[in-house]
Amino acid sequence: MLITQTEIDDAVSVLAPVMRRTPMVASRVLSERSGSDVWLKCENLQRTGSFKPRGAFYRISRLTPDERSAGVVAASAGNHAQGVAWSAAHLGISSRVYMPVGAALPKLAATKAYGAEVVLTGETIDESLVAARAFAAETGATLIHPFDHRDIVAGQASVGVEICEQMPDVGSIVVPLGGGGLLAGIAAAVKARRPNVRIIGVQAAQAAAWPTSLQEDMPVAAAHMSTMADGIAVALPGDVPFAHVRELVDEVVTVDEGQLATALLLMLERAKLLVEPAGAAGVAALMSLDLELPGRICVVASGGNIDPLVLSHVTTTGLTASGRFLTVTATIPDRPGGLISLLELLRDRGASVVDVVHSRVADNLQLGEVQVTVSAETRGAEHREVVRAALADAGFLR
Numbered sequence: 526m527l528i529t530q531t532e533i534d535d536a537v538s539v540l541a542p543v544m545r546r547t548p549m550v551a552s553r554v555l556s557e558r559s560g561s562d563v564w565l566k567c568e569n570l571q572r573t574g575s576f577k578p579r580g581a582f583y584r585i586s587r588l589t590p591d592e593r594s595a596g597v598v599a600a601s602a603g604n605h606a607q608g609v610a611w612s613a614a615h616l617g618i619s620s621r622v623y624m625p626v627g628a629a630l631p632k633l634a635a636t637k638a639y640g641a642e643v644v645l646t647g648e649t650i651d652e653s654l655v656a657a658r659a660f661a662a663e664t665g666a667t668l669i670h671p672f673d674h675r676d677i678v679a680g681q682a683s684v685g686v687e688i689c690e691q692m693p694d695v696g697s698i699v700v701p702l703g704g705g706g707l708l709a710g711i712a713a714a715v716k717a718r719r720p721n722v723r724i725i726g727v728q729a730a731q732a733a734a735w736p737t738s739l740q741e742d743m744p745v746a747a748a749h750m751s752t753m754a755d756g757i758a759v760a761l762p763g764d765v766p767f768a769h770v771r772e773l774v775d776e777v778v779t780v781d782e783g784q785l786a787t788a789l790l791l792m793l794e795r796a797k798l799l800v801e802p803a804g805a806a807g808v809a810a811l812m813s814l815d816l817e818l819p820g821r822i823c824v825v826a827s828g829g830n831i832d833p834l835v836l837s838h839v840t841t842t843g844l845t846a847s848g849r850f851l852t853v854t855a856t857i858p859d860r861p862g863g864l865i866s867l868l869e870l871l872r873d874r875g876a877s878v879v880d881v882v883h884s885r886v887a888d889n890l891q892l893g894e895v896q897v898t899v900s901a902e903t904r905g906a907e908h909r910e911v912v913r914a915a916l917a918d919a920g921f922l923r
Contacts, residue, residue: 526768528679528713536583536679537686543615544579544683547571549691554795555824559811562821566688569800569829573639575756576684576707576827577608577671583680584669585612593618595665600624600653602755603632604828605671610641621660623653629755629832649750651760672706673763681707685714688823695722696820701806701827702726702735702777703757705766711825712773723775723819727806730779732758738767739777753839754785756803756828778816780809783846788812790843792826801831802839848906851876851913852898855921859885859895867897870919874912876901 547567555563568576585597596619599609606622613620620641624633625648637643647653661668670677684707688695698715700708708726715722728735732754734747744762752758762770770777780788785802788809792798800808807824810816831839844850857863864883871878880900887896903909916922 532679573607574830575604580677580680581608582612584676598666600657606636610639614640672704681710682714685711697723697818699807703759709766709769727810729754754802784809784813786843804828
């Protein structure tokens with residue numbers, strides 16, 4: 526089932542006139558932290574903001590005239606939706622995309638702007654996919670699967686070809702992993718050219734179907750799905766990607782939500798790159814896990830489509846996980862000056878107050894007491910613990 530070099534070469538030829546050759550950017554902060562030479566492959570700067578148009582465009586370009594006349598249909602929470610919509614419009618083909626009812630508004634608006642008819646249905650991608658399959662069966666439209674097709678994998682393989690050309694001496698590649706199309710394509714392209722390159726896939730721990738699937742030697746659905754990284758939240762690996770990952774990928778690892786948020790924050794602050802949580806998965810693994818990564822390292826930033834509201838939440842989570850945000854609930858006397866003494870202590874310890882919630886009706890309060898929840902910015906994990914200890918010594922924390 527593995528794609529051939531001929532398929533990859535054809536995909537590269539078809540995509541060259543329409544896809545951006547995304548830049549490879551050196552990362553000093555990641556290099557310093559890992560002790561290796563680390564570069565970022567910036568697929569967040571690809572058309573529509575992710576790698577997805579590579580596979581979608583190549584898949585749609587290979588449809589017959591009769592298939593084109595019937596249009597295409599897809600199911601996606603956002604990145605694949607935009608990739609299909611843009612590709613279909615570029616090729617003059619009608620498209621319909623089924624999206625979950627909770628899809629991010631920016632991704633919904635972008636998909637419509639690229640020319641697709643958008644239908645909101647189901648709570649999950651799997652439910653949206655059922656509706657897309659039914660529409661395809663009813664109308665004859667071609668279903669453009671987000672990852673489980675040879676053409677999709679061949680299109681994504683163009684990322685691997687570019688990595689080999691831009692970084693000929695690459696020793697290790699770290700890739701976000703959801704359904705597996707991107708990882709499968711990169712592995713197929715790179716291993717054919719550089720068989721000794723170590724390739725690692727990274728999943729979100731709270732939506733991790735791959736570790737069990739590889740252990741069982743067959744695609745197995747994830748037991749639960751709850752992650753901020755919606756771009757890689759896929760319940761069941763596809764058969765085509767699974768065959769490639771099992772054969773060609775050296776290791777699959779997972780990262781938790783705090784690690785994803787911390788990585789996104791680092792990308793924003795230090796690399797000056799906006800990525801979505803899924804796009805930061807490789808960086809999270811490099812920062813947080815003890816990985817065997819020989820030689821120069823390429824980390825793929827797979828996408829940058831993130832809802833501003835989600836960005837705000839993830840940034841706060843990242844600040845907390847990195848020790849730069851402290852939230853405490855303190856008990857103070859219910860008399861004039863009680864709150865001032867708490868705020869002055871935070872000021873004197875160099876913490877910057879962000880938010881204060883004041884309550885007289887909280888549980889376990891004694892007569893004459895008030896509960897205050899304070900959020901403050903700190904300078905890191907060590908400073909946060911100094912501030913917390915000062916609050917405890919002053920009697921504000923029980």
